[in-house]
Amino acid sequence: MSAREPGRVTIGEAARRTGVSAKMIRYYESIGLLPAPVRAESGYRTYGPSDLHTLRFVRRARDLGFSMEAIGDLLALWRDRDRSSAQVKAIALDHVAALRRRIRELEGMAGTLADLAESCCGDDRPDCPILDDLAESPRAESPRAESPPTESPPAGAARAPDR
Amino acid sequence: MSAREPGRVTIGEAARRTGVSAKMIRYYESIGLLPAPVRAESGYRTYGPSDLHTLRFVRRARDLGFSMEAIGDLLALWRDRDRSSAQVKAIALDHVAALRRRIRELEGMAGTLADLAESCCGDDRPDCPILDDLAESPRAESPRAESPPTESPPAGAARAPDR
DNA sequence: GTGGGGGTTCCCATGATGGGAAGGTCAAGG
DNA sequence: CCTTGACCTTCCCATCATGGGAACCCCCAC
Known part of the structure; x- marks a missing residue:
């Protein structure tokens, strides 16, 4: 010291x-x-x-x-005695919204995966609905008709704003 | 082409x-x-x-x-016709657990922050419970005051292997 | 004065992704 | 045949927040 x-x-x-x-x-x-x-x-x-x-x-x-950026803003407001609490609240609520968006995404993943896992007996045999789902090209929430994995029309890839 | x-x-x-x-x-x-x-x-x-x-x-x-690592494992199992579905299920359930852990963390953050934001009137004045909380050194674990409707201590964000 | 602990700067790595430069290839059109 | 533009190749850099470690300097107690 x-x-x-x-x-x-x-x-x-x-x-x-x-x-x-x-x-x-x-x-x-x-x-x-x-x-x-x-x-x-x-x-x-x-x-x-x-x-x-x-x-x-x-x-x-x-x-x-x-985020660091938000913390920078918060620090500036903290130091600014003329701030309005509305500014702080806006940052906080933005972040709450972002957190909740992320939570919903993760819940979607966890839900899908939990469903799949539930339908997988998990024994010594190789049959596995989880792998079957992953291997199913047409990624869709609801079960859709599938075509053989041998090239099908473009079918526009849905861009998920993930990660 | x-x-x-x-x-x-x-x-x-x-x-x-x-x-x-x-x-x-x-x-x-x-x-x-x-x-x-x-x-x-x-x-x-x-x-x-x-x-x-x-x-x-x-x-x-x-x-x-x-994660990429888990995907590598899943790919290997997918290609292995002698796999046991139990192995796949274990990976999936691990991931579900991780997702749910993360969801709980984020919910803790969002909950705390939403409470703080609610108690912030968000007007032109500088007084702000949000900043007050952030500035409060002794980080209390569950200052999730208000009235405890049905919620038990949501186990606030201690060191979170976050982000 | 020496040893150990702790400070300093600088570089590297992570995980998953994108951006971009410099240069080679391909197909189509004049 | 040659140009053009789209596309491919490799390589480097940046992100975001964090940690690890090297090489070196400093301080204090013994």
Whole structure:
């Protein structure tokens, strides 16, 4: 524990106290999310109480799944005493919507797959509805007539905005 | 439409017919997920019906959220006529479990955030419970106050192997 | 003064995907 | 026959947030 200035700690100590790794603290600084901290004569970064507070803010926002970009916006609003809570709320609600969209996607996958797994007896025999489904070219939610896997007309590939 | 061999198509055509981009087809080949295809004299990759079938298999598996690693396993089982359906089912159920874990995480985030947003009036004034929560250092596990209708502690987002 | 722990910078890797440059190939049309 | 444009090839770079590790410097206690 160096940092002879009162109340200032090194990056490792800041990491320990905020739950943000030293690597990440440097990274956040490098992308401009956090301001460059005061350096000791040695060149060591030193963090004061308000820096630690900011780091905890970032940590909590990450835990809520915000992107770095959104966190940057939130930090700016946090620091801006003239902000309107409407701006903050908008960011939060956008994120809630994004989370719920993602949840619905994942639920679709889990549901389909759970159904398939349920219809698979899971024994020593090779017959497996799961593989059968994966091998069925015409990807569709509802069972559709299938044609032999030997080339059929284009049939337009449905672009799923996945991943 | 080159590929003078009967029924063999170029990578672009394969991409169009399977919904897997040419880039991704090459990438899958490079990581060993797919075998190197027959090359025309020109050096062009050429894909036959069974290759297209495999590509559709991969595409469908991706749509279900399987990792490349899992897809490799599924492909191997698909090709192995001595497989047991239990193996396939195990992979599928593992993935369902992972999806559901992730869904729960996201729901935790969305729930917390939706609550916060609800308690934020979202007007011109700067006071904002959302920012207050983010700035609150002692990250309480379940500040999901309001009234506890029927919900038990949703186990907030601790260190989530997220994103 | 020495050892160990911790700081510094820089590079690399992840997973799955896209973008783009530089150059070879193919088919069609003048 | 030659041009043109679409398409293929390989190779490199970027994403997003994170970790690993090397090479080197610094600080403190013994």
